[in-house]
Amino acid sequence: MALKNLADAFHDELRDILSAERQLVKALPKMAKHASCEKLTQAINNHLIETQNQIDRVEQAFEETGKQAKAKTCEAMKGLITEANEMLDEEGEPAVKDALIIACAQKVEHYEIATYGTLCTWAEALGYVNALKLLKQNINEEEAADEKLSELAKTINMAAMAAPAG
Numbered sequence: 001m002a003l004k005n006l007a008d009a010f011h012d013e014l015r016d017i018l019s020a021e022r023q024l025v026k027a028l029p030k031m032a033k034h035a036s037c038e039k040l041t042q043a044i045n046n047h048l049i050e051t052q053n054q055i056d057r058v059e060q061a062f063e064e065t066g067k068q069a070k071a072k073t074c075e076a077m078k079g080l081i082t083e084a085n086e087m088l089d090e091e092g093e094p095a096v097k098d099a100l101i102i103a104c105a106q107k108v109e110h111y112e113i114a115t116y117g118t119l120c121t122w123a124e125a126l127g128y129v130n131a132l133k134l135l136k137q138n139i140n141e142e143e144a145a146d147e148k149l150s151e152l153a154k155t156i157n158m159a160a161m162a163a164p165a166g
């Protein structure tokens, strides 16, 4: 039996987020490239750098489990990235595409926040002090990234509404 206690669940979920973050590092450059708003491009590129640091922290968070830091394909992130890429390949008004890039990016952030929320709760319960510290740093960055996107959406949505009809 592979999943016999909460420590096993923690390790499994850590493997999932490691995969998710690694997928994102590969996906974010395309999103940044397709963004028209300079501030949106900057925000995505900034989060790309943060994501690289998050991968290092997740790898370190494995230490207290005493188990291998080996990723396990996150199918959810794979799906979110597939949806984003399909949208990016479509023709459209720049501001409308930007509004959709924010929508896709926020789905990703919310997924990460959900996963890190669970991981933080479990790390605390299991007494994984160092892992908890590292995972809290990651969830804080995800929440800040999400807030930044909401802020950018205010002007971008206005621009998308001003786009010509039909």
Ligand code: FE
Pocket (backbone or CB within 6 Å): 021, 051, 054, 112, 142
């Ligand atoms: Fe992340």
Ligand code: FE
Pocket (backbone or CB within 6 Å): 016, 017, 020, 074, 075, 076, 077
């Ligand atoms: Fe997942």
Ligand code: ZN
Pocket (backbone or CB within 6 Å): 083, 084, 087, 103, 104
């Ligand atoms: Zn999407």
Ligand code: FE
Pocket (backbone or CB within 6 Å): 047, 051, 108, 109, 112, 141, 142, 145
């Ligand atoms: Fe993120």
